[in-house]
Amino acid sequence: QVQLVETGGGSVQAGGSLRLSCSASGLPARSRCMGWFRQVPGKEREGVAGIYTGTGSIDYRDSVKGRFTISHDNAKNTLYLQMNSLQPQDTAMYFCAATGPRFGGVRCYQTTAFQEDYNLWGQGTQVTVSS
Numbered sequence: 001q002v003q004l005v006e007t008g009g010g011s012v013q014a015g016g017s018l019r020l021s022c023s024a025s026g027l028p029a030r031s032r033c034m035g036w037f038r039q040v041p042g043k044e045r046e047g048v049a050g051i052y053t054g055t056g057s058i059d060y061r062d063s064v065k066g067r068f069t070i071s072h073d074n075a076k077n078t079l080y081l082q083m084n085s086l087q088p089q090d091t092a093m094y095f096c097a098a099t100g101p102r103f104g105g106v107r108c109y110q111t112t113a114f115q116e117d118y119n120l121w122g123q124g125t126q127v128t129v130s131s
Contacts, residue, residue, distance in 0.1 A: 002026040002120060004096045009125030016086050016129070022079040022096030022122060030101035031055075033108035034072060035118060036081045038092035038127075045095070047111025049081060052102065059110045063089075086129045096122040 004027075008020040020036065031054030039045040049060045049070035058070055069082040079096055097118035099108050108117040 004120060004122035006096045006122045006125040009094060009127045011128040012086055014087055014129055014131050017084045018127060020081040020094055020125060024077045027077060031103060032101050033099040034079045035097050035111040037095045037097055040092045047115055050109035050111035052106050052109040057109050061112050088129050088131045091129050092127060093124040094127050095124045
């Protein structure tokens with residue numbers, strides 16, 4: 001059974017760091033987009049960062065550029081999100097997600113615009129940043 005399992009969430013003070021991991025068990029090793037999304041209660045889920053595993057193409061939402069780093073370890077089939085200089089507005093439930101296999105003209109790593117392409121989701125991990 002294919003599943004995505006996120007770990008690494010927690011509570012930190014503003015300026016702190018966290019590293020989220022997403023283990024993709026049972027997910028075939030195919031070029032695909034994988035991404036991190038977040039959601040605050042009462043608001044729509046938003047794309048944070050995405051990567052296309054075929055080429056390593058990466059995209060971030062503007063508010064996290066320079067602070068967050070997405071990476072993917074093909075050997076471990078694990079997605080990461082290193083979050084530095086965390087701010088209270090980063091507080092949210094963070095979800096890992098993946099698309100099906102993609103080849104050619106891929107843009108799904110742009111998570112702010114192609115969220116509907118993602119059809120496999122983890123259960124989420126809470127990140128809370130206090131001021």
